[in-house]
Amino acid sequence: MNAYRIKGKGRVDQRKPVRFSFNGTTYTGYEGDTLASALLANGVHLVGRSFKYHRPRGILSAGSEEPNALVGTDRGNGRFEPNTRATVLEVFEGLNTTSQNHWPSLKRDVGAINDAMYMLFSAGFYYKTFMWPKSFWNKVYEPFIRGAAGLGKSPSVPDPDTYASRHAHCDVLVVGSGPAGLAAALEAGRSGAKVILADEQAELGGSLLSEGEATIDGLSASDWVARTRAELEGMANVTLLPRTTAIGYYHQNFLGLCQRLTDHLANPPANAPRERMWRLRAKQVVLAQGSIEKPLVFDGNDRPGVMLAGAARTYLNRYGVKVGNSAVVVTSHDSAWFAAFDLAQAGVRVPAIVDIRHTVSDELVRRARALNIEVLAGWTVSGTAGRHRVSSVRVNPVSRGGQVGPARTINCEAVLMSGGWTPTVHLFSHTKGKLDWNEEQQMFLPGERTEESRCAGAGNGHFGLAEALREGAEAGAAAARDAGFAARESSYTVDGDFPCTGVSNRELPSDRDAGRAKAFVDFQNDVTAKDIRLAVREGFLSIEHIKRYTTNGMATDQGKTSNMNGLAIASNAVGKAPPSVGLTTFRPPYTPTTFGAFAGYNRGELFEVTRKTPIDSWAEANGAVFEPVSLWRRAWYFPRSGESMHQAVARECRAVRQSLGMFDASTLGKIEIVGPDAAEFMNRMYTNAWTKLAPGRCRYGLLLGEDGFIRDDGVIGRLTTDRFHVTTTTGGAARVLNMMEDYLQTEWPELKVWLTSTTEQWAVIALNGPNARKLIEPLVEGIDLSDEAFPHMSVAEGKICGVPTRLFRVSFTGELGYEVNVPARHGLAVWKALYEAGQKYGITPYGTETMHVLRAEKGYIIVGQDTDGTVTPEDAGIGWAIGKAKPDFVGKRSLSRSDMLKADRKQLVGLLTSDPKLVLEEGAQIVDDPNQPLPMKMIGHVTSSYWSEALGRSVALALVEGGRARTGKVIHVPMPGTSHTAEVVGTVFFDPEGKRLNA
Template identity: 85%
Template sequence: MNSYRVSGKGRVDHNRLVHFTFNGEIFEGRHGDTLASALLANGVHLIGRSFKYHRPRGFLSAGSEEPNALVGVDRGVGRSEPNTRATVLEIFDGLNTVSQNHWPSLKRDFGAINDPFYMLFSAGFYYKTFMWPKSFWNKLYEPFIRGAAGLGKSPSVPDPDTYAGRFAHCDVLVVGSGPAGLAAALEAGKSGAKVILVDENPEFGGSLLSAPDAEINGLPAWDWLKQTSAALAAMRNVTLLTRTTAIGYYHQNFVGLCQRLTDHLSEPLDGAPRERLWKVRARQVVLAQGSIEKPLVFDGNDRPGIMLAGSARTYLNRYAVKVGNRPAVVTSHDSAWLAAFDLAQAGAKIAAIVDIRAKVPEYLVKRARALGIETLCGWTVTGTKGRLRISSLRVNPVAAGGQVGPARTIACDALLMSGGWTPSVHLFSHTKGKLDWNEERQMFLPGARTEDSRCAGAGNGKFGLEESLLEGASAGAGAATDAGFSASAGSYAVEGEVLCTGVSNRELPSDKNASWAKAFVDFQNDVTAKDIRLAVREGLKSIEHIKRYTTTGMATDQGKTSNMNGLSIASDAVKRPSPSVGLTTFRPPYTPTTFGAFAGYNRGELFEVTRKTAIDSWAEENGAAYEPVSLWRRAWYFPKQGEDMHQAVARECSATRQSLGVFDASTLGKIEIVGPDAAEFMNRMYTNAWTKLAPGRLRYGLLLGEDGFIRDDGVIGRLSTDRFHVTTTTGGAARVLAMMEDYLQTEWPDLKVWLTSTTEQWAVIALNGPNARKLLEPLVEGIDLSNEAFPHMSVAEGKICGVPTRLFRVSFTGELGFEVNVPARYGRAVWEALYEAGSKYGVTPYGTEAMHVLRAEKGYIIVGQDTDGTVTPDDASLAWAIGKTKPDFVGKRSLTRPDMLKADRKQLVGLLTSDPKTVLEEGAQIVLDPNQPMPMRMVGHVTSSYWSETLGRSIALAVVEGGRAKQGQTIHVPMPDRTHTAEIVGMVFVDPENKRLNA
C-alpha cells in the first residue's frame, strides 16, 4: 500500500491516514490527497473507460481539466453523483467511489469489443449508419444507442442535500490564486478596496504548489505563499474563498462562483449547505486563471500511465506521489525536463527524455546527464504498448526533412508528455473578449476586452514566475485605482527560476500509416487526429462544424486539453492559418456544476409551492388520486377499492350524466373588476360585447393576444353596473391579471377601473347532473332556482347553508349545472353539507380526468390543450364569441390578416375512430394518405382523446387543415402499433340540442 508515496515531500499530512474505497477495494491515503493522488500512491493507474471505444483510461492531469478520470461517488442515499473528476475529489474516511462506463468489470469490459472495429466508428458515423433496414430502428438501433449513451449513472432519488445562494458586491474580484492572483489581491487589498479572491483548490498557491524551487523576495516559494496568505487573511476588506470555482463571467462584471462547502467532509454538519452559488458584481475583475498543459498527439497516447508532465510534477511536489518508478518523458517544451529532474531526485529511474526538438537548452541536457538520464533530442514517439498500463514506448529519430528513422523500444511504467502550455482564456471569452493569435508561440492570448477586467500571469501568456508576479501586482493595483482607490504595484525579485520555452506540434511524426494510427486528440470521446482530417475531407472547414461532427471538445471537460490540438490539426488539414479556421466558443459553466447549486434554496416547495384548495383535505381523506395543474394539486379521480383510473373515471362520468356529480373548481382564476369604467374596460379586453350585458347574467369571455390568437377564456358574471366577476383558466390567472394591468396602466390609464385577484378568496363547488337543482333548492336562501327565474348563464348572490354565496348557473359538462362560490374559509363545510344532502341522489365526487371527458363530449375546449398559441376564435369554432359591431378589442386587427382568413387553416373538429375501442394518443399526427412517401405531409394533430362511457366508444378532438369542410371524410393517424382511421365529425358528441343544459 502507498508504495509510490515519497516521505518528506508534498503538502499532505503524512500523519493522518484516510481510508476510502474504489470499486469495492479499500485503499489508504493521506489527509490532503485527492482520489487521483491517493490511487496513484497505491499504484493504481487504470481509472475508467473511454466513451466510444471503451479503451482503458488513466489519469491525464491533476486538475479540473481532467478528461479521463471520471468516477461515481456514493455519499449515501440520494447522494450519488456520476462523472466526478478524481483529480479534484478530496478523499475522506468512508469515501466510496466506483469507476464508470464498463461491464462487467473495469479490467474486463465487454464494450472494448468496439476497439478492434474502430474503422466502423469513424467521425460522424452516426450520420452514416443505422439507416437500413428501417424496421431495425425501433427494435434494435435506438435501444442500443440509448443503452450506450452516457458515462455514469445519474441518481434516481431526490437529492437530500441543501444548497445556498449569496449575492455580493466588491471593488476587485481576483480569479485564481497563483503567483499573479496573489500579487493582484495583495496590492488591491493594501489600497483598502473591497477584494474577493477565489480559487478552485482547497488552498491558495496555484503553480507554486507544484513548483516550489524558486525564492520570492528572499523567501522560499512556499514560505512566501504562507506569508502572503496570512497577510490577505488579516485584511478585513479581503474575502478569501477556496474550493470556489468561477463558473461564468457575464456582462457588466457579473461573475458566478460555485463554492463547495462540505464535499470534503466525512460527516457534513447538520443543516450545512453542500454548495453555495455566489452571484458577484465587481467593479473590476482580474483574471489570473493560469494555463493548461497540452498533450502530445501520437499513436497510442491514451494508455493508462501516460499523463501530462506538469501533472506528474504536481503529484510529486504537492501530494508526495511518484507516478512511476521508471517513467519516460516525451516533450517539445522545457518544463517537462523539470518534472523529470524532480522525479529523479525523488528516487525514480527516468527511462529517457525524448524531445521532439533537435536543439534543447544545453543546461537541461547537462543536468539530465548529471542525474544519469538518457536524452534523445530530435526523436519522436511513434507508439506505445501495454494493455491496462503502459509498459514500453517506441521511439524514432527524426531527420531534418521530417523522415522517421529506425525505431527502438524503451521500457517504462509511465510516460510524461508535454506539448507546451496554453493560457486559460475561458472566462475572458465568456464576455466576448477578443482573442489574438500569436503565431510564434502558437497560442491565443487575451486581446481587446469588453468588460472592466485585466488578465495577468500565465493566463495572459506570462509563464515566468517573476514576470507573472509583476504583472499580477500591476493588474491588482490598476484595478484598485480604476475602482477609485490609491494603489501602486509592489516589486518582486525571484531567484532560482528556470525560464521554460518550447514549440507546439500539431501531430508527432510517425512511422505508421496515418489511417491506422490511433493518435487521440479528445481522450474522453475517443476523437483521433484522423477523425479531424476525415471531417475536413468531407467538407467541413469551420472548427465549430468540425467540433460537432467529430465531438472534439464536447466531453465533460469541454475541450480544455483537446481544443488547441484539434484546431492545429484542422488548420494543417485545410492548409490555412489557425485564426482563419476559428476557435470554438467557450461557454459557461467553466467546469461541471450541480443543478443543486443553481437551484439553491429554490427547490421543492420553496421553488414551486403546491397550492391546495379549501376542499383538498376532504379529497385526500376520501382517497383521491392527484395530478399537478399549474401550481395546484387537484383531485384527478376518486377510485373505489379495486378500481383503476379508467374504471373510476367511467363511474364518475356515468354518475354525473345520470344523477349528480360534485367537483372542486376552486382553482379557476378569479378577478374582481370594479369601477365606473368596468364595462368599457371589459369591452376592450374581450372579444364579446359587455356594455349591454345585464346585471345578474353570465357570458362566456374570450381573450386574445395582439396577434389574434386565443390566450384565455372563462365565464364572466356581471354583478352590478360597475362590478364584474371574471374567471380564467387555472393556469392563466396570473397571466391574465398581468395582461389586464399592463393595458390598464400603459394603454388606457384614463379608465377608472380597479383589478383585484380573488382566486383564493372563493371556494367553488360545481354541481352537475339532472338532480343538481333538487339538491340546491332546499339549501339556498334568497335565490329562486326555477328555470324561468334563474336560467342558464345567470348569477345571483344569496346564502347557502347559511353562508354567503355567489351562485352561477353554468356548466362545463353539458348537464344542468351550478357553480357555488362561497368564502374559502367555509369551502369544506359547505362541500360536506352538499355531499351529505346529496347522498339520496347518489352524489359522486369527480376529478379533473372525468371533467376532461365530460367537457370533450360536449365539445368544450381547454385553452392550452386544444389551443397552442396559434389558434384563432374561428379555428376553434368560436367566431360567435366575437362582437360583430365592436369598434375595437385586443387582437381585432390581427384577425383580418390574410393568413388568418385562409380556408385551409387548421380548425378544431371531432374524430370518431373506425374501431370504437381505439383511443388515439393525444398529440398524434394526422395524414390524409397513409401510403405517401416519407416524410409524410401532416395536416393536423389530435388535441384531446378519451374513452366516452356515455357513448360506449372513443372520441377525440383534433385540429385539421380545413377541418370543418372535411366533415364526413376519413383521415389516418399513424401510431407506433399501426395506422388508425377516423371520420371527421362535429365537435359536439352529446346533447347537441342543449336539452340537458337548459333543463
C-alpha cells in the same frame, strides 16, 4: 505501501493515513490526497480503458481536465457515481472505487480486440458501417450500439443524497484562486467590497500549491498563499468557496457555481447536502481560471505512465509523490524543464529532456546539466513501449529542414510531455465574449467582452508569476472601483520567476508515414491525428464539422486537452491558419455536473412543488377530495358521509342553482397592468377593444397567439384609467405573463407599462346563486351593490368583513355571482366569515367538478379543454369577442388566412345524447357513420361531458367539422362496446336568455 511517496514532502498530512480500495485491492493514502495521487504513490498507473479501442489508460493530468482516469465511486449506502475523475476525488476512509469500460478485468479486457482491428474503426466508421442493409438497424445495429455506448455503469438505486441551492449577490466575484485570483480577491476585499472567491480545488492556491522554488515578497509560494488566505479569512466582507466550480456564466453577470460539500468526508453529518448550487449575481467578475497544459501528439502518447509534465510537478510538490523512479521529459515549452528540475532534485532520475525546439534558453540548459540531465534539443519522440505502463521512449533528432534522424531508445518509468498551455477561456466564451487569435503564442485569448468582467493571469495569456500577480491585483482593484469602492493595486516582488516560452500546436512529424502508429488527440474518444486528417480529406473543412465527424472534443472532458491540438492538426491539413478553420463552441457546464445539483431541493415530493391556496387547509379539514390543476392542489368536490362523487357534485350543483354556493378561485392567474399606456397595451394584446372601457367595468378578454389560435382568456377589470386587473386561466398565468413581457420588451418598448404578477397576492372567493347579494350586502362597506350601481361585469374597491377587497360582479356559472378578492393573508378568515354568515342560506362549498358542470351548462369554454391549440375565436363560437374595428392585435392577420375561413373547420357545438342518462367519454372520437370501413374518418371529438342535475340529463361540448352547419343532425360516438348517437345543438343548455345573472 506508498513506494513512490517522498517522506515529508508535499501538502498532504502524512500523519493521517487513509485506507481506500481500487478494484477490490486496499491501498493507503493520506488526508489531502486525491485518488490519483494516492494510486500513483502506490505505483498504480493503469486505471482504465479507452472508449473505442479499449486501450490501457493511465493518469494524464492532475485536475478537472482529466480524460482518462474515470472511476466508479461507491460511498456506501447506495451512493454510487460513475465517471468520477480520480484527479479531483479526495480519498477518505472506506472509499471504494472501480475502473470502467472493460470485461472481464482491467488487465485482461476482451474489448481490446478493437485495438487490433483499429482499421475498421476509423473516423466516421459508424456513418459508413450502419447504413446497409436498412433492415438490420432495429434488430442488429441499434441494440449493439446501445450496448456499447456510454462509459461506466449507471446507479441502480435512487440517489439517497440531498442537494442544496442558494441565491447570492456580491460586488466582485473572483473565479480561480491561483496567483492572479488571490491578488484580485485581496485588492477587492481590502476596498470593502463584498467579495466571493471560488475555486474548484479543495485548497486555495492554484498553481502556487505546486510551485517549488519561486518566492513572493520574500516568502515561499506556500507561505505567501497561507498568509493571503489568512487575511482573506479575516475579512467579514469576503466569502471563500473552495471545492466550488463555476460551471456557467450567463447574461447580466449571472453565474452558476457548484460547491462540493461532503464528497470528501467518510461520515458526512446526517442530512447534510452533498452539493450546493449557487445562483450568483455579481456586479463585477474577475476570471482568473489559469490555463490547461497541452499534450504532445505522438505515437503511443496514451500509454499509462505518459502524463503532462505540469501534472507530474503537481504530484511531486503538492502531494509528495514521484510518478516514477525515472522520467523522460518531452516538451516544446520551458515550463516542462522546471518539472524536470524539481523531479531531479527530489531524487528521480531524469535521463533526458527532449525538446523539439532547436534553440532553448542557455540558463535552462546550464541547470539541466548541473543536475546530470541530458539535453536533446531539436529532437522528437517517435514512440513508446510497454504494455500496461510505459517502459521506454523512442526519440529521434530532427533537422531544421524537418528530416528525422535515426532512433534512440531511452528506458524510463514515465514520460512527461508538454506542448505549452491553453488559457482557460470557457467562462468568458459562455458570455459570447470575442476570442482573438494570438499568432505569436498560437492561442486564443479573451478579446472584446460582453459582460462586466475582466480576465487575469494565465487565462489571459500571462503565464509568468510576476505578470499574473500584477494583472490580478489590477483586475481586482479595477473591479472594486467599478462596483463603487475605493481600491488601489499592490505590487509584489517575485524571485525565481523564469519566463515561460515556447509553443507547439501541431502533432510531431513521426506518425504520418507509420501505418500502425497511433498518435492520440482525444484520449477518451480514441481520436488520432490520422482521424482528423482523414476527415479533412473527406471534405470536412470546418472544425465544427471535423469535431462531429471524428468526435474529437466530444468526450466528458469537453476537449480540454484535445481541442487545440485537433484544431492545429486540422488547420495544417487544410493549409490555413487556425482562425480560418474555426473554433468549437464552449458551453456550460464547465465540468460534468450532477443532476442532483441542478435539481437542488426539487426532488421527490418537491420535484414539482404543490401550490396551495390560503383556503386549502379549511377545504382539507372539511373533507374535500383534491385534484391537481397545473401546479396547484384544488378542491375537486366536498362529499358528505356516504356520498359518491356523482351524488356530491349533484348536491353542490343544486345548491348553487337554488340558493348559494362558494368556491375557492384563488388559483386564477392575476396580472396587474399599470401605466399611462396600459389601455393601448391591452388593445394590442387582446382581441377586444379596451380604450373606451370605463373604470369600474369589466370585460371578457380573449388572447390569441401570432397564429390566430386561442391561447388564454379571462375577465379583466379596469380599476382606473391607467390600471387593469387581468385574470388568466390557472394553468396559463406564467405563460401569459411571459408572452406579455416578450411583446413589451421586444415589440413595443416605447409603451410606458409595468406588468406585475399578483396571483399569490389575492385570495379569491367566488359566491354564486340567487342569494349571493343577500349574503354580502351587510358585510360590504363602501360599495353600492344595487343592480343599478353595480351591474353585472362591474368591479369596485371597498371592504368586506373589515378587510380591503376588490369586488367583481362576474359569473362563471350563469347565476348571480361575485368574486371577492382580498389580500391572501386574510383569505381564510374572510372565507370562514362568509361561510358562517351564509348558513342561513344553506351555503355550500363546491369544487372544481361542480364548477365545470355549471359552466358547461352555460356553454362557457375552458381554454385547454374545449380548445386544443388549433381553435380560433370563430371556431369556439366567440367571434363576438373580436374588435372588428381594431386596426391590429396579436394574431389579427392570421385570422384572415384562407384556411382560417373554411366552412368545414372544427367548431365547438353542444351534444345531446339520444339516451339522456348516458354521459359521453371526454376525448371520445366522433364519426358520421359507425359502419364505415376501418380506418374510420373522424370528424371531431368530445371536449367536455357531464351529468346536468339542473336539466336532469347529460350534456356535452364537442369540436366537430362544420359543426354549426350540422345543428339538428345526428352524429355517432363510438365507445367501448357500442356506438352512441347524439344530436348537434347549440352550446348553451341552461337559461339561454341569461335572466338568472340578475337573480
